[in-house]
Amino acid sequence: MIKRWGFLAALMLMTVSTAAQAPDHSKLLGQIKAADKGQLAVSEEDGRFLRLLIASSGSRRVLEIGGASGYSAIWMGMALRDTGGRLVTIEYDPVRAKELAGNVQKAGLSDIVQVVTGDAFQQIPKLQGSFDFVFLDAWKRDYKKFFEMVYPRLDKGGLFVAHNVVNKRDEMGDFLDAVQKHPTLWTTIVSPSGEGMSVSLKR
Ligand SMILES: C[S@@+](CC[C@H](N)C(=O)[O-])C[C@H]1O[C@@H](n2cnc3c(N)ncnc32)[C@H](O)[C@@H]1O
Numbered sequence: 711m712i713k714r715w716g717f718l719a720a721l722m723l724m725t726v727s728t729a730a731q732a733p734d735h736s737k738l739l740g741q742i743k744a745a746d747k748g749q750l751a752v753s754e755e756d757g758r759f760l761r762l763l764i765a766s767s768g769s770r771r772v773l774e775i776g777g778a779s780g781y782s783a784i785w786m787g788m789a790l791r792d793t794g795g796r797l798v799t800i801e802y803d804p805v806r807a808k809e810l811a812g813n814v815q816k817a818g819l820s821d822i823v824q825v826v827t828g829d830a831f832q833q834i835p836k837l838q839g840s841f842d843f844v845f846l847d848a849w850k851r852d853y854k855k856f857f858e859m860v861y862p863r864l865d866k867g868g869l870f871v872a873h874n875v876v877n878k879r880d881e882m883g884d885f886l887d888a889v890q891k892h893p894t895l896w897t898t899i900v901s902p903s904g905e906g907m908s909v910s911l912k913r
């Protein structure tokens with residue numbers, strides 16, 4: 711009996727210490743949102759959707775264009791912890807890029823998320839290899855140019871996801887035309903929170 715209680719106590723202690731070690735993502739995500747005065751970050755629902763999409767597709771080589779302060783990167787990083795993958799996120803603004811790197815560190819995801827500071831048009835050609843998941847969330851009028859740049863480096867079976875395709879669709883008509891009429895893409899538009907995301911599968 712005493713032995714059994716000892717075992718249970720040890721198990722409880724282990725559980726408590728594991729919980730204490732795990733970074734509190736929800737608290738950190740809430741803090742990033744609260745500090746996001748320019749409302750740049752994706753909605754919580756869209757963050758959850760990105761996490762689910764990466765986990766369910768088993769994506770491992772992820773590129774984010776437009777990282778801001780790291781809200782979406784942390785949602786994606788949580789899924790990549792499960793898939794064994796990595797994310798490169800590019801942010802133009804040096805102040806935001808510094809916040810992004812700090813938030814990734816607080817989230818305990820520095821081994822998964824690499825922050826690149828600079829203009830993605832210049833930084834993407836310097837990255838090695840192909841991608842199996844791309845999340846585009848930079849300035850909306852650049853979407854078509856980014857799509858054309860990244861499409862050749864997207865794996866067959868890979869996903870290209872773009873944000874704000876519902877609430878800012880007027881700023882990216884050319885991009886939406888391109889992904890919806892593309893001969894080797896299946897594209898659908900989802901709207902977990904009203905901002906909207908196009909999800910395109912390369913066949
Ligand atoms: C809507 S915010 C991204 C929000 C972020 N995905 C999130 O949910 O936390 C857009 C970001 O893209 C960055 N950006 C715009 N054009 C860029 C470019 N050409 N290269 C890199 N970053 C860019 C902006 O500085 C801005 O921080």
